[in-house]
Amino acid sequence: MKKNFEEMSYDELLTEFKNIIKANGLKFTSQREAILRTLYDNPQHFTSENLYMLVKQRHPDLTIGIATVYRTLALLEENSLVSSISLGIQGKKFEIANKPHHxxxxxxxxxxxxxxxxxxxxxxxxxxxxxxxxxxxxxxxxxxxxxxxxxxxx
Amino acid sequence: MKKNFEEMSYDELLTEFKNIIKANGLKFTSQREAILRTLYDNPQHFTSENLYMLVKQRHPDLTIGIATVYRTLALLEENSLVSSISLGIQGKKFEIANKPHHxxxxxxxxxxxxxxxxxxxxxxxxxxxxxxxxxxxxxxxxxxxxxxxxxxxx
DNA sequence: TATCATATGACTATCATTATCAAAAAGGTG
DNA sequence: CACCTTTTTGATAATGATAGTCATATGATA
Incomplete structure (x- = not known):
C-alpha cells in the first residue's frame, strides 16, 4: 500500500514523517526535521553532498554529518517521501516527493x-x-x- | 553524425571498429578484438566485471586486465558500438549496439x-x-x- | 527525570571506477 | 625484417561516493 504525497504541505509531510518514524520505532530528531525542511523549501534535485551543505548553511546551529544525510535520505526514500534518480557517472540525486508524477x-x-x-x-x-x-x-x-x-x- | 550499427554482422562491426581506431590514431589490439567478439557472441547486458571474467574465460591465452575492459567499453560506447544503461544500485551495464532499439x-x-x-x-x-x-x-x-x-x- | 533504545558525528571500510607508469606491442618506414 | 615512435597494456595505487562502526548524545516513555 503505497502512500501518495502529492501536493502535500510541509506540515502534512512532517506529520507523515513522524508517523513513519513512530511506526518503525525510530526517533524524531532535529537533524531529520532539518533535512525534510530543506528538501521541502528547495524542490530541486540534490546530491547527498549538495543537500548536506545546504542543510548546514540553513541551520548553522545544528551539528550534522554527511552520514546522517545519507541515512535520512535512505529512510525517506524507503517510505516514498523522497524519490531519486541515478545519473550514471554524475551520481544519485534526490527530490522531495510531494510533486505530481513527472x-x-x-x-x-x-x-x-x-x-x-x-x-x-x-x-x-x-x-x-x-x-x-x-x-x-x-x-x-x-x-x-x-x-x-x-x-x-x- | 551518428552511425547506425543495427543488424550488423561481426565482420562488419569489426571493420567499423578498425575504422574508428584508425581515425583516432589508435591501435588495434587483440584485447580490443576479444572484447568486441565476446560482446557480439553474448548479446546480453554486462557489468564491466562480468564482461572481464567472460573474456578471460573465452580467451584463456590472452592476458587482459580489468582496466582494459573499462577503457575499451568507454571507447566502444563513445563510438556507439555499445550502449549502456545505469540501473541505480545495480550499477552500469553494457550491451552491443547491433540490435534494433528497444x-x-x-x-x-x-x-x-x-x-x-x-x-x-x-x-x-x-x-x-x-x-x-x-x-x-x-x-x-x-x-x-x-x-x-x-x-x-x- | 531516569532509563534505555536509537541517532549522531567522526572516522574507517568498501566498492566500482580511474589514473599512473614502466614494460610491451602495434604499425609505419626504410 | 629491424628500427623507431606512439599507443596500449596490466598491475597497482588513487579516488570518490556510499556504507559501516562505535562511543557518546539525545529522544521517548514511564
Whole structure:
C-alpha cells in the first residue's frame, strides 16, 4: 500500500514523517526535521553532498554529518517521501516527493534536469503493458540529451 | 553524425571498429578484438566485471586486465558500438549496439524481461526534448509491473 | 527525570571506477 | 625484417561516493 504525497504541505509531510518514524520505532530528531525542511523549501534535485551543505548553511546551529544525510535520505526514500534518480557517472540525486508524477529530461553535459509530464506516453505505456499481459505498477523514463546552453559551447 | 550499427554482422562491426581506431590514431589490439567478439557472441547486458571474467574465460591465452575492459567499453560506447544503461544500485551495464532499439518491460515478481519498441513514444520523446531546447541522444525507459503468470499465482 | 533504545558525528571500510607508469606491442618506414 | 615512435597494456595505487562502526548524545516513555 503505497502512500501518495502529492501536493502535500510541509506540515502534512512532517506529520507523515513522524508517523513513519513512530511506526518503525525510530526517533524524531532535529537533524531529520532539518533535512525534510530543506528538501521541502528547495524542490530541486540534490546530491547527498549538495543537500548536506545546504542543510548546514540553513541551520548553522545544528551539528550534522554527511552520514546522517545519507541515512535520512535512505529512510525517506524507503517510505516514498523522497524519490531519486541515478545519473550514471554524475551520481544519485534526490527530490522531495510531494510533486505530481513527472519524468526527467537530463543534459549529459552539465547534468541539468528538466521535469516533464506527458499523458500520451503514460497511456501508451499502459497499452504496451496490457498487450503483454502485464499489470503496470511503475516506470522509469529518463531522456538524455544536450541542452541548448551546452550546445552553444561546442 | 551518428552511425547506425543495427543488424550488423561481426565482420562488419569489426571493420567499423578498425575504422574508428584508425581515425583516432589508435591501435588495434587483440584485447580490443576479444572484447568486441565476446560482446557480439553474448548479446546480453554486462557489468564491466562480468564482461572481464567472460573474456578471460573465452580467451584463456590472452592476458587482459580489468582496466582494459573499462577503457575499451568507454571507447566502444563513445563510438556507439555499445550502449549502456545505469540501473541505480545495480550499477552500469553494457550491451552491443547491433540490435534494433528497444525498451524493457520488467516483471517485478519473477524478473522476466520483455523487449518492446514503440514508434509513437519515441516520436513523443523527441518532441518533448525539442520543446525544451534539448537535442535528444538517448533514453532509458523501463516499465515495471506484474506479468500474467505471476498474477495467477497471487 | 531516569532509563534505555536509537541517532549522531567522526572516522574507517568498501566498492566500482580511474589514473599512473614502466614494460610491451602495434604499425609505419626504410 | 629491424628500427623507431606512439599507443596500449596490466598491475597497482588513487579516488570518490556510499556504507559501516562505535562511543557518546539525545529522544521517548514511564
Amino acid at each position: 519524468d526527467h529530461l537530463i543534459c549529459k553535459e552539465c547534468g541539468k534536469i528538466v521535469e516533464f509530464g506527458n499523458e500520451k506516453i503514460e497511456s501508451l505505456q499502459h497499452q504496451i503493458a496490457k498487450e503483454n499481459g502485464f499489470e503496470l505498477t511503475d516506470h522509469l523514463m529518463q531522456l538524455y540529451g544536450v541542452c541548448s546552453e551546452c550546445k552553444k559551447e561546442t | 525498451d524493457h518491460l520488467i516483471c517485478k515478481e519473477c524478473g522476466k524481461i520483455v523487449e518492446f519498441g514503440n514508434e509513437k513514444i519515441e516520436s513523443l520523446q523527441h518532441q518533448i526534448a525539442k520543446e525544451n531546447g534539448f537535442e535528444l541522444t538517448d533514453h532509458l525507459m523501463q516499465l515495471y509491473g506484474v506479468c500474467s503468470e505471476c498474477k495467477k499465482e497471487t
